[in-house]
Amino acid sequence: MEIIKTDVAIIGAGGAGLRAAIALAEADPKLRIALISKVYPMRSHTCAAEGGAAGVIKSDDSLDLHFNDTVGGGDWLSDQDAVEYFINEAPKELTQLEHWGCPWSREPDGSVAVRPFGGMKIKRTWFAADKSGFHILHTLFQTSLKYPSIQRFDEYYATDLLVDDGRCQGLTALEIRSGEMKQFQAGAVIIAAGGGGKMFPFTTNGNIKTGDGMALAYRAGTPLKDMEFVQYHPTGLPNNGILLTEGCRGEGGILLNKDGRRYLQDYGMGPETPVGQPVLKTMELGPRDRLSQAFWGEQQKGNTVKTPWGDCVLLDMRHLGEKKIDERLPLVRDLCISYLGKDPVKEPIPIRPVVHYMMGGIHTDIQAATRLPGLFAAGECACVSINGANRLGSNSLTELLVFGRRAALSAIAHLQSHQVPSSDAALAAKAKASQNRIQALFDKSNGTESIAGLRQEMMDTMEANVGIYRTGEGLAAACEKIAELRQRYANIALTDKTHVYNTDLMQALELGSMLDCAEAVTVGARDRKESRGAHQRLDFTARDDENLLKHSLAHYHPTEPPRIEYLDVVITKSKPGVRDYSGAKK
Amino acid sequence: MSELQKRQIQLEVLRYNPETDTAPRYQTYSVPCLEEWVVLDALNYIKDHLDPTLSYRWSCHMAVCGSCGMMVNGEPKLACKAFIHEYKEGQIKVEPIANFPIERDLVTSVEDFITKLASVKPYLIPKEDKPVSAGEFKQTPAELKKFKQYTLCINCMLCYAACPQYALVPEFLGPAAISMAHRYNQDSRDGGRDQRQEVIASDEGVWECSFVGACSEVCPKHVDPAGALQQVKVASTIDWYKEHLMPWMKK
Amino acid sequence: MNSKPYVREVSKTTWFLSHPRYKRYMAREVTCIFIFAYTFLLIVALARLSQGEEAFNAFVQALRSPLGVLFNVAALIAAVYHSMSWFDVTPQAMPIQMGEEFVAGNIIVNAHYGAWAVVSLIILFWGM
Numbered sequence: 029m030e031i032i033k034t035d036v037a038i039i040g041a042g043g044a045g046l047r048a049a050i051a052l053a054e055a056d057p058k059l060r061i062a063l064i065s066k067v068y069p070m071r072s073h074t075c076a077a078e079g080g081a082a083g084v085i086k087s088d089d090s091l092d093l094h095f096n097d098t099v100g101g102g103d104w105l106s107d108q109d110a111v112e113y114f115i116n117e118a119p120k121e122l123t124q125l126e127h128w129g130c131p132w133s134r135e136p137d138g139s140v141a142v143r144p145f146g147g148m149k150i151k152r153t154w155f156a157a158d159k160s161g162f163h164i165l166h167t168l169f170q171t172s173l174k175y176p177s178i179q180r181f182d183e184y185y186a187t188d189l190l191v192d193d194g195r196c197q198g199l200t201a202l203e204i205r206s207g208e209m210k211q212f213q214a215g216a217v218i219i220a221a222g223g224g225g226k227m228f229p230f231t232t233n234g235n236i237k238t239g240d241g242m243a244l245a246y247r248a249g250t251p252l253k254d255m256e257f258v259q260y261h262p263t264g265l266p267n268n269g270i271l272l273t274e275g276c277r278g279e280g281g282i283l284l285n286k287d288g289r290r291y292l293q294d295y296g297m298g299p300e301t302p303v304g305q306p307v308l309k310t311m312e313l314g315p316r317d318r319l320s321q322a323f324w325g326e327q328q329k330g331n332t333v334k335t336p337w338g339d340c341v342l343l344d345m346r347h348l349g350e351k352k353i354d355e356r357l358p359l360v361r362d363l364c365i366s367y368l369g370k371d372p373v374k375e376p377i378p379i380r381p382v383v384h385y386m387m388g389g390i391h392t393d394i395q396a397a398t399r400l401p402g403l404f405a406a407g408e409c410a411c412v413s414i415n416g417a418n419r420l421g422s423n424s425l426t427e428l429l430v431f432g433r434r435a436a437l438s439a440i441a442h443l444q445s446h447q448v449p450s451s452d453a454a455l456a457a458k459a460k461a462s463q464n465r466i467q468a469l470f471d472k473s474n475g476t477e478s479i480a481g482l483r484q485e486m487m488d489t490m491e492a493n494v495g496i497y498r499t500g501e502g503l504a505a506a507c508e509k510i511a512e513l514r515q516r517y518a519n520i521a522l523t524d525k526t527h528v529y530n531t532d533l534m535q536a537l538e539l540g541s542m543l544d545c546a547e548a549v550t551v552g553a554r555d556r557k558e559s560r561g562a563h564q565r566l567d568f569t570a571r572d573d574e575n576l577l578k579h580s581l582a583h584y585h586p587t588e589p590p591r592i593e594y595l596d597v598v599i600t601k602s603k604p605g606v607r608d609y610s611g612a613k614k
Numbered sequence: 615m616s617e618l619q620k621r622q623i624q625l626e627v628l629r630y631n632p633e634t635d636t637a638p639r640y641q642t643y644s645v646p647c648l649e650e651w652v653v654l655d656a657l658n659y660i661k662d663h664l665d666p667t668l669s670y671r672w673s674c675h676m677a678v679c680g681s682c683g684m685m686v687n688g689e690p691k692l693a694c695k696a697f698i699h700e701y702k703e704g705q706i707k708v709e710p711i712a713n714f715p716i717e718r719d720l721v722t723s724v725e726d727f728i729t730k731l732a733s734v735k736p737y738l739i740p741k742e743d744k745p746v747s748a749g750e751f752k753q754t755p756a757e758l759k760k761f762k763q764y765t766l767c768i769n770c771m772l773c774y775a776a777c778p779q780y781a782l783v784p785e786f787l788g789p790a791a792i793s794m795a796h797r798y799n800q801d802s803r804d805g806g807r808d809q810r811q812e813v814i815a816s817d818e819g820v821w822e823c824s825f826v827g828a829c830s831e832v833c834p835k836h837v838d839p840a841g842a843l844q845q846v847k848v849a850s851t852i853d854w855y856k857e858h859l860m861p862w863m864k865k
Numbered sequence: 866m867n868s869k870p871y872v873r874e875v876s877k878t879t880w881f882l883s884h885p886r887y888k889r890y891m892a893r894e895v896t897c898i899f900i901f902a903y904t905f906l907l908i909v910a911l912a913r914l915s916q917g918e919e920a921f922n923a924f925v926q927a928l929r930s931p932l933g934v935l936f937n938v939a940a941l942i943a944a945v946y947h948s949m950s951w952f953d954v955t956p957q958a959m960p961i962q963m964g965e966e967f968v969a970g971n972i973i974v975n976a977h978y979g980a981w982a983v984v985s986l987i988i989l990f991w992g993m
């Protein structure tokens with residue numbers, strides 16, 4: 029097996045991975061950096077982000093306000109020291125991107141423009157029309173081309189981390205083009221492999237978001253944190269889950285039920301605000317968890333619109349007018365017309381909540397370090413946690429940058445004392461074991477389970493039982509089912525036994541990642557007997573700060589369900605309070 | 615609302631596996647498609663229900679990641695934006711994107727494009743040094759609009775598939791790479807044009823372009839690469855005149 | 866290495882038959898032959914003029930032949946097609962930004978047609 033020696037290996041070339049790579053290259057041009065990604069960097073799902081990235085820049089704003097919004101938005105499950113660090117770094121990172129050429133939308137005077145976003149008290153979301161993530165990703169990718177020390181391994185699929193002597197010293201990855209396994213020997217590894225929304229059938233997430241990074245760390249023995257918190261975005265296209273950004277509401281779009289009522293006022297987010305004059309942090313600019321829950325309420329009351337794609341509510345943007353829609357939301361208009369045949373300039377758009385983001389992920393500390401020495405994580409696959417029980421829109425893109433860079437700096441610090449591999453032979457043996465695991469899939473001739481079939485069963489289970497509102501019963505059933513699927517996974521059949529671009533194999537491996545993550549989600553959710561942020565239980569409707577103001581940590585077991593451990597949340601200056609998104613006081 | 619319409623579609627898909635085939639062949643699949651589907655949905659149906667060995671790239675399903683460029687009935691298209699209802703005949707031919715070597719089935723080798731993109735220095739080379747702590751560079755909405763369109767390129771390479779010059783002269787830098795150089799050249803914050811000029815104003819650069827215009831016709835993001843290339847030609851011609859006929863104009 | 870990329874050959878001679886847009890392009894390119902030929906004709910005219918009145922008259926006479934007329938008509942049609950196909954793409958090559966907005970493409974195209982008409986009229990009246 030070819031051994032590729034490097035100082036830092038990064039798994040994932042989305043926003044977080046690219047930011048980490050650039051930070052490494054800038055810090056020390058002599059560092060050897062391996063940037064490993066299962067897709068070409070610009071295909072990473074950061075490209076799909078539309079709305080924008082939050083960071084305090086305007087004079088009417090303050091770091092404290094951003095802090096309060098984030099901590100309250102996260103239902104006090106965020107670690108406040110991490111949030112504070114994040115908020116401080118955010119404006120610097122966004123400005124840095126500007127210096128790298130990101131085409132942020134502008135005010136007439138040439139300064140960067142900001143737009144309102146859900147749950148934010150002040151306008152602070154930097155945006156590039158409604159293609160913010162796309163521009164961030166391409167700016168980072170193109171900037172990374174400046175640095176010869178960033179060596180890219182495009183279309184390499186990471187299969188296992190190599191751990192020896194109690195620290196992470198590399199990984200194995202399949203070169204998808206040849207089907208050959210490679211061993212990466214590294215002083216430090218950063219995982220930036222994105223989220224895992226694809227374990228659900230109806231999601232804004234792209235095909236690549238299969239939780240691989242989380243599963244890599246999890247299987248290597250470092251825990252996943254707060255996995256039960258899965259964010260539904262309130263406004264997805266009903267037929268395929270394509271996202272209509274929160275910017276739609278930020279710019280003044282309103283939500284209506286079948287009777288044309290702005291139903292959010294019936295869910296503690298009223299009173300109604302004037303149409304086309306959105307008021308921050310209330311009504312349509314409430315947080316995502318609350319808005320998605322309100323949809324569920326309308327569905328229970330029979331107030332939704334029936335469509336061939338199921339129950340919907342309506343997102344009405346007609347009053348914004350064609351000019352504003354074309355200037356601020358051109359992609360949204362294009363997506364609605366192309367994929368639904370409806371023009372938001374002329375008619376309201378049917379929408380429904382859609383799985384969007386995982387608050388949980390690889391447990392890291394504020395330095396982006398996991399519990400496994402030498403292993404760092406950043407981006408959606410990590411959980412620091414700044415997002416707590418519910419991420420505020422536009423905090424994630426900023427998080428990629430802040431903690432992508434942080435992970436790079438921590439990796440450099442780790443290298444100071446850990447440059448030399450513990451034992452070449454031990455690492456090679458582990459790499460060989462990883463290769464054998466894949467080879468076994470090829471050698472096996474008696475597999476009976478279909479990959480697509482198991483995947484469908486997993487998705488159905490997640491959708492039925494781990495949605496916006498959950499019950500103890502449903503979650504118990506889901507845990508049982510996912511455990512069963514994990515067992516049956518051992519019996520999958522690979523149809524394609526060739527090597528070049530074997531996407532059948534990729535799908536098999538991705539399914540394995542998703543099942544591991546799905547189990548952490550379901551077990552975490554079953555054991556969290558309270559309602560907080562995006563985790564809402566019909567049998568435990570209140571938040572339980574006394575017992576559960578805690579992060580959950582899921583520890584992997586190859587055949588059993590995970591063991592769940594709890595960890596105190598770091599509270600520095602904001603005591604848990606009431607999340608009030610009514611407009612009455614304003 | 616009415617029920618969703620379904621239609622049986624014959625998908626004729628190019629297959630090529632270097633380990634078992636010496637040349638590409640075609641395989642036809644009969645797929646029950648919803649009218650609202652795109653070709654990518656039909657491929658996913660094949661992969662999940664008919665033939666797990668079919669290989670192709672895709673991710674976002676919203677025409678922004680640029681992975682799923684293919685030839686659909688001979689036309690370069692994003693499979694996620696090629697709508698079934700636009701193909702009335704019930705027969706759709708799907709092939710890998712033209713002008714790139716076929717690695718396997720619908721997957722092509724895109725290294726040539728990536729190398730060319732990297733060669734034009736597609737990043738901001740600032741006119742003036744300014745530390746991050748000094749805040750952002752000012753840029754008016756008009757200055758932004760001047761280059762905005764060229765930032766929209768998703769690197770899908772459909773323009774390369776449509777370009778006969780690229781087909782005939784593989785050394786040609788091509789539409790998207792030159793457009794990206796133009797994007798930075800036009801950015802009010804950038805001062806790197808001279809550095810890029812050497813590559814893009816060469817024979818394999820913009821002068822290989824004969825303005826067929828096909829790139830702009832197929833570009834799914836309306837980048838108008840053909841326009842960008844002509845503007846680069848105009849600017850390069852002016853450079854030449856300044857240098858040779860009016861040397862005093864050069865600083 | 867298992868990879869063995871397959872390269873599809875492109876015909877150097879018939880590629881343009883594969884798509885209508887390539888044929889359109891070829892039509893634009895081919896029409897320039899007529900423009901070249903017409904330019905050549907003008908040079909011949911000059912040469913004849915320099916050779917004296919008689920030579921020039923013979924040349925004009927030749928132009929009046931059916932073949933000459935046919936060539937002139939064909940060259941005119943080709944020149945018109947050629948010019949129009951270029952006018953239509955001028956907004957791409959020479960966009961004009963005024964304030965924030967770009968001047969609409971059809972204004973630039975129409976301005977070309979306008980200028981063409983004016984120049985043609987001037988030549989026509991000046992010639993008469």
Ligand SMILES: Cc1cc2nc3c(=O)[nH]c(=O)nc-3n(C[C@H](O)[C@H](O)[C@H](O)COP(=O)(O)OP(=O)(O)OC[C@H]3O[C@@H](n4cnc5c(N)ncnc54)[C@H](O)[C@@H]3O)c2cc1C
Nearest residue numbers: 040041042043044066074079080186222407408422424425
């Ligand atoms: C539609 C949509 C809109 C959004 N809009 C916003 C927004 O407006 N504002 C905001 O703040 N956030 C938004 N988000 C969230 C945010 O975009 C994501 O959380 C973020 O982009 C994730 O970035 P990342 O770098 O962590 O991962 P990604 O960009 O997903 O990249 C993951 C990388 O890991 C690689 N990878 C994965 N597995 C492997 C493996 N096994 N081997 C090798 N490489 C691997 C992939 O190839 C890829 O390069 C949005 C999300 C979605 C889905």
Ligand code: SF4
Nearest residue numbers: 767768770771773833
């Ligand atoms: S210019 Fe257009 S067609 Fe060419 S790669 Fe970019 S988006 Fe695709």
